[in-house]
Amino acid sequence: MKIKSVRARVFEWKGKTVPPQGNFCSNAMDLLYAPQETMSTFRFHSWTVVEIETDDGIVGLGNVALAPAIAKAIIDQYLAPLVTGQDPWDYEYLWQRMYRATHAWGRKGVTMAAISAVDLAIWDILGKSVNKPVFKLLGGRTKEKIPCYYSKLYRTDLKEMQAEAQKFLDQGFTAFKMRFGYGPAHLQKGVAENLKSVEAVREVIGYDNDLMLECYMGWNLEYAKRICPKLEKFQPRWLEEPVIADDIDGYAELNQRTGIPISGGEHEFSLYGFKQLLDRKAVSVVQYDTNRVGGITAAHKINALCEAYSVPVIPHAGQMHNYHLTMSTLASPMSEYFPMHDVEVGNELFYYIFDGEPVAENGFLQLDDHKPGLGLSLKTEYLKDFNIVE
Numbered sequence: 001m002k003i004k005s006v007r008a009r010v011f012e013w014k015g016k017t018v019p020p021q022g023n024f025c026s027n028a029m030d031l032l033y034a035p036q037e038t039m040s041t042f043r044f045h046s047w048t049v050v051e052i053e054t055d056d057g058i059v060g061l062g063n064v065a066l067a068p069a070i071a072k073a074i075i076d077q078y079l080a081p082l083v084t085g086q087d088p089w090d091y092e093y094l095w096q097r098m099y100r101a102t103h104a105w106g107r108k109g110v111t112m113a114a115i116s117a118v119d120l121a122i123w124d125i126l127g128k129s130v131n132k133p134v135f136k137l138l139g140g141r142t143k144e145k146i147p148c149y150y151s152k153l154y155r156t157d158l159k160e161m162q163a164e165a166q167k168f169l170d171q172g173f174t175a176f177k178m179r180f181g182y183g184p185a186h187l188q189k190g191v192a193e194n195l196k197s198v199e200a201v202r203e204v205i206g207y208d209n210d211l212m213l214e215c216y217m218g219w220n221l222e223y224a225k226r227i228c229p230k231l232e233k234f235q236p237r238w239l240e241e242p243v244i245a246d247d248i249d250g251y252a253e254l255n256q257r258t259g260i261p262i263s264g265g266e267h268e269f270s271l272y273g274f275k276q277l278l279d280r281k282a283v284s285v286v287q288y289d290t291n292r293v294g295g296i297t298a299a300h301k302i303n304a305l306c307e308a309y310s311v312p313v314i315p316h317a318g319q320m321h322n323y324h325l326t327m328s329t330l331a332s333p334m335s336e337y338f339p340m341h342d343v344e345v346g347n348e349l350f351y352y353i354f355d356g357e358p359v360a361e362n363g364f365l366q367l368d369d370h371k372p373g374l375g376l377s378l379k380t381e382y383l384k385d386f387n388i389v390e
């Protein structure tokens with residue numbers, strides 16, 4: 001079997017979007033005096049879809065949401081020529097070709113995300129060619145079904161947050177991730193607002209359910225050291241991305257010096273990036289995203305690393321490419337889960353492009369033993385809401 005063609009298209013969402021209200025998610029831009037809505041550069045309203053066809057007509061689907069138009073350019077100009085004409089079963093060789101050929105300017109960020117998209121499509125082909133789901137090629141079914149945590153609860157009016165938490169508590173979720181709205185730039189009043197929001201959600205879900213707290217790189221070490229002692233009473237399962245991804249020493253200090261497990265990884269890349277996080281005890285939970293980190297070829301290796309370090313891996317976002325990695329290793333106890341809703345931040349855009357995503361039932365997800373490959377197909381229902389760039 002040989003790769004015959006590689007096609008990358010950018011799906012630009014033109015449909016309705018929910019405008020962000022107020023301080024709905026602390027983020028890395030908050031520390032600057034930038035007047036515009038600070039979350040604007042972290043909203044994913046376009047997505048690049050990769051379709052790789054083999055000489056016997058199998059089409060593999062990959063995807064990338066980080067800088068989608070740039071990822072497409074990297075795929076078109078650099079990666080497609082490296083894999084075309086090659087055997088997709090030589091996936092490690094192909095991964096090394098892509099990783100090494102772009103090493104002078106790649107290694108992290110959008111290059112690894114572009115490599116991830118091609119790698120996902122290759123694994124989709126492998127599963128389809130042997131009529132097996134991808135997780136069966138990685139280690140098989142390690143769970144009867146996948147526990148998942150409800151992820152949204154962006155910072156809005158506290159009553160709205162409580163109503164949202166109650167709605168998904170009633171749907172059987174036993175773990176919830178909420179977002180902080182404030183950081184160092186918002187001074188002591190912001191600290192008080194942050195504590196109020198955690199208290200409000202805990203009031204609804206109680207202490208028999210897990211609560212995770214998302215900072216999305218919006219704080220710094222000094223602020224995190226100040227607020228963490230005040231957060232401990234809320235018994236968070238983890239505090240996510242309190243500092244920017246490059247501040248690994250900051251991660252390590254918080255992870256080892258506060259009583260709250262620190263999580264991160266959605267902005268880290270390759271096996272080497274995670275070796276660093278684990279060697280330096282920077283995180284207690286690893287959260288790569290398989291469509292960013294280097295695809296399934298890289299994520300599978302990182303799963304093994306996490307197993308060796310006894311650090312749980314709970315991939316960022318939901319999405320099928322991550323569910324296969326969680327299903328196939330005991331090192332991954334659960335998945336993140338965004339339900340389908342109006343397009344807001346953009347993690348949910350995946351549902352408007354692909355069919356095949358499992359819907360959570362009672363806080364669990366199920367994968368089909370008999371659905372080959374990643375189990376995704378392109379949705380046609382919302383095509384009118386996309387501008388597609390070939």
Ligand SMILES: O=C(O)[C@H](O)[C@H](O)[C@@H](O)CO
Pocket residue numbers: 025151179214216240266316317336345347
């Ligand atoms: O952990 C997450 O789900 C990410 O940080 C979100 O994708 C981001 O949008 C912030 O909530």
Ligand SMILES: [Mg+2]
Pocket residue numbers: 214216240241266316
């Ligand atoms: Mg996160």
